Amino acid sequence: MERQQLREYLEQLNSTIGDLRxxxxxxxxxxxxxAEIELQLNEPKLVAGDPQTLVDQVENMITTFEQDHPRVAGILNNIMVTLSNMGV
Structure with a gap:
C-alpha cells in the first residue's frame, strides 16, 4: 500500500516538474x-549507502522549494513521510 502511495506521489511530482517555473x-x-527513489524501490540491493540519506535529501529539497513552490514542497513532504513509514 505504501509503495503504491509513494509511486503516486512520485508521479505527481514528475508531472509538476514540467509546469515548474x-x-x-x-x-x-x-x-x-x-530516479534515486525509484531505484531504491525497484532494486534496493543495488543502492549503495544509507537509505536514510534519501529521507535527508527529500527534507533538504523541501527546504529549498517551500518558499517559492509550496505545491512541490507539499508533495515532497508526502514522499518523505511515506519513505519514513516504509523504513527507508
Whole structure:
C-alpha cells in the first residue's frame, strides 16, 4: 500500500516538474531524486549507502522549494513521510 502511495506521489511530482517555473538545475535535482527513489524501490540491493540519506535529501529539497513552490514542497513532504513509514 505504501509503495503504491509513494509511486503516486512520485508521479505527481514528475508531472509538476514540467509546469515548474524554476531553474533547470532545480528541475534536474528533482528528477534525479525521483530516479534515486525509484531505484531504491525497484532494486534496493543495488543502492549503495544509507537509505536514510534519501529521507535527508527529500527534507533538504523541501527546504529549498517551500518558499517559492509550496505545491512541490507539499508533495515532497508526502514522499518523505511515506519513505519514513516504509523504513527507508
Amino acid at each position: 524554476a531553474p533547470d538545475d532545480d528541475k534536474n535535482k528533482l528528477t534525479g531524486l525521483i
